[in-house]
Amino acid sequence: MHSDILDAVKQRNPNEPEFIQAAEEVIISVLPALDRHPEFRRLKILERMLEPERLISFRVTWLDDKGEVQINRGYRVQMNSAIGPYKGGIRFHPSVNVSVLKFLAFEQIFKNALTGIPMGGGKGGSDFDPKGKSENEIMKFCQAFMSELTRHIGHRLDVPAGDIGVGGREIGYMFGAYKKIKNEFTGVFTGKGIGWGGSLIRTEATGYGLIYFAENMLHTKGDSIKGKTCLVSGSGNVAQYAIEKINKLGGKVITASDSNGFIIDEAGITKDKLEFLKDLKNNRRGRIKEYAEKFKGVVYQEIDPKADHNPMWNIKADCAFPCATQNEINGKDAANLVKNGIKLVGEGANMPVTIEGINILIDNGIMYSPGKASNAGGVATSGLEMTQNYMGSNWTREEVDNKLQSIMKNIHDTCLAVANEYGKPGNYLVGANIAGFLKVANAMKAQGVI
Numbered sequence: 001m002h003s004d005i006l007d008a009v010k011q012r013n014p015n016e017p018e019f020i021q022a023a024e025e026v027i028i029s030v031l032p033a034l035d036r037h038p039e040f041r042r043l044k045i046l047e048r049m050l051e052p053e054r055l056i057s058f059r060v061t062w063l064d065d066k067g068e069v070q071i072n073r074g075y076r077v078q079m080n081s082a083i084g085p086y087k088g089g090i091r092f093h094p095s096v097n098v099s100v101l102k103f104l105a106f107e108q109i110f111k112n113a114l115t116g117i118p119m120g121g122g123k124g125g126s127d128f129d130p131k132g133k134s135e136n137e138i139m140k141f142c143q144a145f146m147s148e149l150t151r152h153i154g155h156r157l158d159v160p161a162g163d164i165g166v167g168g169r170e171i172g173y174m175f176g177a178y179k180k181i182k183n184e185f186t187g188v189f190t191g192k193g194i195g196w197g198g199s200l201i202r203t204e205a206t207g208y209g210l211i212y213f214a215e216n217m218l219h220t221k222g223d224s225i226k227g228k229t230c231l232v233s234g235s236g237n238v239a240q241y242a243i244e245k246i247n248k249l250g251g252k253v254i255t256a257s258d259s260n261g262f263i264i265d266e267a268g269i270t271k272d273k274l275e276f277l278k279d280l281k282n283n284r285r286g287r288i289k290e291y292a293e294k295f296k297g298v299v300y301q302e303i304d305p306k307a308d309h310n311p312m313w314n315i316k317a318d319c320a321f322p323c324a325t326q327n328e329i330n331g332k333d334a335a336n337l338v339k340n341g342i343k344l345v346g347e348g349a350n351m352p353v354t355i356e357g358i359n360i361l362i363d364n365g366i367m368y369s370p371g372k373a374s375n376a377g378g379v380a381t382s383g384l385e386m387t388q389n390y391m392g393s394n395w396t397r398e399e400v401d402n403k404l405q406s407i408m409k410n411i412h413d414t415c416l417a418v419a420n421e422y423g424k425p426g427n428y429l430v431g432a433n434i435a436g437f438l439k440v441a442n443a444m445k446a447q448g449v450i
Contacts, residue, residue, distance in 0.1 A: 009050055016099035018326060022106050023050055025355055029433035032422045045441045049109060052102065054078040056152055060126060062144040064137050074145050076124035076152055079105035082443035085156055086122030087112055087379060089163030096125045107350055110436030111372040114411045117383030122158055130165050142173035150178050155186040161382050162191045187389025190382035199385035201400040207241025207348065209377015209408045210321060214346040215249065216412040217367050226250035229317045233257045234324035235281050235288050238348045242321050243269050255312055257324060258288040261302040262312045265295065309333050316340045323348030331356035338364045347371035358429065373411050373432040380407045
């Protein structure tokens with residue numbers, strides 16, 4: 001049965017490898033739920049989830065600093081609104097296309113359902129590359145992008161946030177353009193600045209939530225992050241705050257990376273070193289190589305994008321947290337992680353481990369959490385920001401952090417309970433996919449064939 005659904009997905013979505021990969025992972029996982037609920041098969045719930053409710057593509061034209069006309073493509077994939085308004089980030093990166101955004105929007109359906117906050121799944125972005133652009137060019141692009149996107153979003157319709165290439169600066173420019181066009185101040189974006197509708201802890205939430213989830217996983221074995229040596233990939237928002245929380249919980253992080261290469265710091269990325277890394281990446285937009293040049297005893301190694309494995313995943317450690325981008329851990333990398341004694345792999349990015357890699361980790365008894373569960377802290381706190389906007393109030397840092405910890409524990413416990421119920425004890429992937437699927441499926445069933 002699953003091959004019929006997957007074959008149909010492949011036929012309808014040719015040349016969309018990322019979306020097909022995400023679809024295959026979910027289809028295989030939720031088969032037991034379809035067997036137990038024949039009404040979902042009859043109503044073709046899964047097939048309907050795999051088709052976006054709306055896919056918007058538009059031209060973005062803007063003038064660069066030389067006065068030359070530039071043309072980019074903009075997108076918004078509104079995947080599923082069964083349990084709430086569409087919710088998902090906006091990504092600015094040359095790799096952005098329909099396949100990437102459909103995969104991200106599809107993942108977002110399940111991730112948002114797991115948070116317990118009423119949010120549907122969506123994703124958007126553009127093939128615009130912020131690297132090397134001036135402040136003025138980024139502002140001009142954001143305003144041009146919003147001149148079209150504004151008509152498709154709203155605080156009870158579709159609430160975007162940031163993603164790769166879209167941080168607080170870009171959110172500010174886009175929110176400002178939306179406010180000007182619509183002539184209203186509403187919570188249509190999350191990730192806004194403190195003082196104009198933003199929530200405390202939102203910046204830290206994905207990285208913090210990832211480590212809260214990992215700590216819950218380790219607790220099931222009577223263990224904790226304390227004393228663990230950890231590998232973290234990436235050096236952006238998620239990686240930075242994952243490192244910060246690992247440090248606070250008594251662990252040690254020895255790696256970080258960017259698209260050019262990675263560093264190995266056997267002494268650990270301490271609080272002071274992390275502050276340097278944050279400044280390097282957030283303010284100066286520098287390269288990770290500069291970290292190795294700044295601190296003694298740090299090794300820098302370039303990454304060959306054409307190589308069949310990433311040497312960063314071939315280092316002895318206890319825990320690994322891929323926080324960079326999709327498919328950064330393949331089968332060979334997963335085998336290296338197993339060989340080097342990794343106990344836990346927690347996804348901070350979206351779909352950073354290939355299906356082959358996931359199977360190797362699970363078959364070897366490695367604790368593995370899919371991004372739709374372990375990186376849900378970001379969108380969970382976005383949901384909390386939306387709630388604060390609806391209420392017109394601001395919660396303290398402690399209030400938001402406590403709610404985040406509670407949400408991550410609930411997601412963890414739900415994944416474990418559902419995995420157990422469906423005969424796959426300890427399998428967080430199956431638990432996350434089935435739990436998210438059932439919540440959305442029941443809502444779609446109740447709302448009829450629409």
